[in-house]
Amino acid sequence: AKSAGSGLYRFYDASLNAIAVRGLELLGRFRQALKENEFCLHYQPKVALQDYRVVGVEALIRWQHPEHGLIYPGEFIGLAETHDLVQPLGHWIIEAVCRQLAQWRDDGLPLVPVAINVSAKQLNDQRLIATVRESLQRHQLSAQWLEIEVTESCFITDLEQARQTLEKLRDEGLRIYLDDYGTGYSSLSHIKALPVYALKIDRSFVRDIRNDNSDGMIVASTVTLARNLGLKVVAEGVETREQLMHLKLMGCDEVQGFYLQRPVAAAQLAPLLQKGWFD
Ligand code: C2E
Ligand code: CA
Ligand code: CA
Ligand code: CA
Numbered sequence: 001a002k003s004a005g006s007g008l009y010r011f012y013d014a015s016l017n018a019i020a021v022r023g024l025e026l027l028g029r030f031r032q033a034l035k036e037n038e039f040c041l042h043y044q045p046k047v048a049l050q051d052y053r054v055v056g057v058e059a060l061i062r063w064q065h066p067e068h069g070l071i072y073p074g075e076f077i078g079l080a081e082t083h084d085l086v087q088p089l090g091h092w093i094i095e096a097v098c099r100q101l102a103q104w105r106d107d108g109l110p111l112v113p114v115a116i117n118v119s120a121k122q123l124n125d126q127r128l129i130a131t132v133r134e135s136l137q138r139h140q141l142s143a144q145w146l147e148i149e150v151t152e153s154c155f156i157t158d159l160e161q162a163r164q165t166l167e168k169l170r171d172e173g174l175r176i177y178l179d180d181y182g183t184g185y186s187s188l189s190h191i192k193a194l195p196v197y198a199l200k201i202d203r204s205f206v207r208d209i210r211n212d213n214s215d216g217m218i219v220a221s222t223v224t225l226a227r228n229l230g231l232k233v234v235a236e237g238v239e240t241r242e243q244l245m246h247l248k249l250m251g252c253d254e255v256q257g258f259y260l261q262r263p264v265a266a267a268q269l270a271p272l273l274q275k276g277w278f279d
Contacts, residue, residue: 026065026076030085034092038064041096042263043114045272046234046256049248052278056113056147058256059097060263061089077119086121090128095135097146100266102139109273115147115177120154123162132172143173149200151179155190163194170195177234182218191229199226201252203237209246216246223251 033039039061046056063071080086097114105111122128136143148169154162166176175197178190183202191199201222205215219235226233235247238257247255260278 022068023075023079026063026071027079027083029065030076030080030083031088033063033065034088038066039089039092039096040064040265041093041100042265043269044256044263045112045261045269046115046254047260047278048254049244049252054112054272054276054278055254056115057269058115058117058149058263059093059100060117061093081119081121086119087125087127090118090122090125091131094131094146095138098135098139098141101141101145103266104270104273105141107270109270110276111145112273113145113147113175115149117149117179118154120157120162123150123154123165124158128165129168129172132169132174147175147177147197149177149179152181152184152187152190155194159190159193167195181222188225191225191231196231198232198234198253200234200236203235203257206235206237206243206247206257207239209243216250219247219252220250227251 040063041059042062043057043059045054046058047053048055061073061077063076065071077086080089093116097116101111101114118128132143132146136146148166150162150166170176176195177198177200178194178196179200180202181199182205199222201219205218208215209219210216223233225231232253233251234254234256235243235252236256238244238247238255238259240259243257244255244259261272
């Protein structure tokens with residue numbers, strides 16, 4: 001039955017039907033996958049443009065599926081969100097990141113803060129703060145080593161609740177990044193009302209920064225806005241040297257992207273943490 005199943009996937013390939021079938025299959029295995037540790041985190045460095053130091057890393061979830069191999073979050077985060085699985089998944093991620101930080105520390109590596117992506121549902125969940133506190137305590141970590149990335153979609157359903165949760169996290173000592181900045185519901189009132197440390201410019205604006213004048217303008221005005229509000233600016237999705245130089249010239253503080261480093265497993269990141277910077 002197993003081989004008949006994968007044969008079907010090949011046959012329909014990208015059809016909506018196959019995607020729906022696979023979604024159902026993933027959903028059916030989700031809780032078991034959490035218990036059996038099929039999820040893992042990859043890490044991508046954030047690099048300061050001033051001196052090319054590694055100033056942090058972002059944790060990105062993957063699912064090492066026994067049959068389908070490595071599955072990216074685009075395929076299962078949405079499912080988790082619509083089926084009440086974000087809380088257990090989020091819990092797993094926070095604990096896994098803290099365990100990893102403790103491991104790096106115990107291995108004698110210099111630590112950098114690790115940013116985790118948090119979805120809207122998590123911000124509306126009172127248990128988030130307790131989970132963060134408990135994991136930090138369990139691994140004897142200071143809150144400065146955890147950071148939070150949120151997208152503006154987090155503020156659509158309940159801005160006030162999200163704001164309160166973020167303020168508590170900030171008061172605990174965690175930095176908050178506004179992710180995918182410039183897409184969707186960008187609103188100055190969000191930035192003003194929320195305890196944000198930095199804006200992360202979406203990679204769609206970085207892609208054509210050299211050729212598309214309006215993308216360049218968006219990046220430039222984001223940098224200006226951030227400067228005036230005392231926020232840092234991080235650009236994501238930097239794939240070329242040209243893009244990096246352009247962003248540097250525009251006054252962007254930090255970059256992330258395949259050009260410097262793809263997201264990799266913890267063990268592969270260790271040498272870079274040890275070294276601490278890019279040449
Ligand atoms: P994101 O937070 O905007 O993460 C950046 C995405 O861009 C990642 O995709 C990363 O692998 C990819 N990326 C990094 N550098 C480059 C580059 O130079 N070029 C290109 N083309 N892409 C680059 P990934 O890992 O597939 O994650 C996709 C999205 O899934 C994330 O977007 C985030 O919204 C969500 N996600 C990932 N991990 C988690 C998690 O642990 N929890 C939650 N709630 N969401 C997560
Ligand atoms: Ca992110
Ligand atoms: Ca992003
Ligand atoms: Ca994104």
